[in-house]
Amino acid sequence: MGLGPRVDAGARGPLSPCGITGLVPGVVLSEAVSADNPLITFEYQTGGLLTDIFSLTLQVLDASGVQKLAATTINLNDPPVGSRLGIGRYAGVFTPTTGSGWATGTHTAIWRYRVVSGGVEKAVRRRFEVLDATNFVTGAEYVGYADTSELRANAQFSSLTVAQTQKLVDSASRKVETLTGRFFEPRYLTSAYSGKGAGSLLLGHPIIGLASAFEFASGLADALFEIDRTALLVYNRHLEGMFDPDDRNDPRVEYATDLIPGRIIWQGAFTDGSKNVQLNGLFGYTDYDGSPTGRTPKQLTQVIGYFAAHEQLDPFGLDVSVSAPGRVKAARTRDQAIEFASGAGAAAYQGAITGDRVVDDYLLTLLRPPAMFAV
Secondary structure, X not given: OOOOOOOOOOOOOOOEEEEEEOOOOEEEOOOOEEOOEOOOEEEOEEOOEXXXXXXXXXXXXXXXXXXXXXXXXXXXXXXXXXXXXXXXEEEOOEOOOHHHOOXXXXXXXXXEEEOOOOOOOEEEEEEEEEEOOOOOOOHHHOOOOOOHHHHHOOOOOOOOOHHHHHHHXXXXXXXXXXXXXXXXXXXXXXXXXXXXXXXXXXXXXXXXXXXXXXXXXXXXXXXXXXXXXXXXXXXXHHHHOOOOOOHHHOOEEEEOOOOOOOOOOOOOOOOOOOOOEEEEEEEOOOEOOOOOOOEOOOOHHHHHHHHHHHHHHOOOOOOHHHHOOOOEEEEEOOOOEXXXXXXXXXXXXXXXXXXXXXXXXXHHHHOOOHHHHOO
């Protein structure tokens, strides 16, 4: 939870890597990435508030580590001069073309940034897919919670082309979103919530960073008043490595009160109303990795591989030997008989989602709580 800014100040120091995140956006081969088409982006938050930074560069490597884009300084001004999308959000600028040596498949964007002048330079590495134009018109169509290079390293997918694997990953990732009711990457949203006359507001998705907050006052010609966002506490403590309690399952913003030592006293409340509170910010279920916005949960790669493998072998779910809702219950070798757990048997345990206990045990930990659907 943001209780004040954490300033990255001090003398120039060694590069501080945050590791490879699991976010895998996409850009179609020959598609221009820019502030007008912000498919590959960098976001920075501190204390739960999206915050502008001092400097930013972008470098791109392919899956073999070959440089495709040399470290390029990002102009942090607003368009049309620069690539600033809003407070604390910036777009990369490049066009992957075959003529300049690009090919479809997994790539790594390396963002290096300084929060303040003279501050320590840090780095965030994010994978993305250069997509085959056969399956995707624009990268905005693609959802990927696993990278194709990792899947194709497995024997199950080694014979597939990059394009075939990308199509399977997209389909499997969308299935995960449907089953869990969540998305697992940072997405900038404008959301409307109903105030309850209380100082706390339950949100529909985990919040990463707040850009701005407004409240509609219906009694004053539907005027829109901006809420001072520094008066709000943003519950995103999972991005600081704190998971007990896990704010992703109870995401909130609330007015700071005198119960917080050292804070300015704000006695505020969100006015009772219908969809009268507007929040603009970065949302999504991500895991802590030391980066400003977190990463897609690593275990999703296994789930994506599971769904992708089933779709590869049985695209329409018609083959009972592949898509039976349970695992093998009994087998006889001489007569080659096999018995699968029935649909009823597979769903007999509490909370069954797919009928496969191994996959369901993990998906159950990611389900969106019912209360978050009702805000």
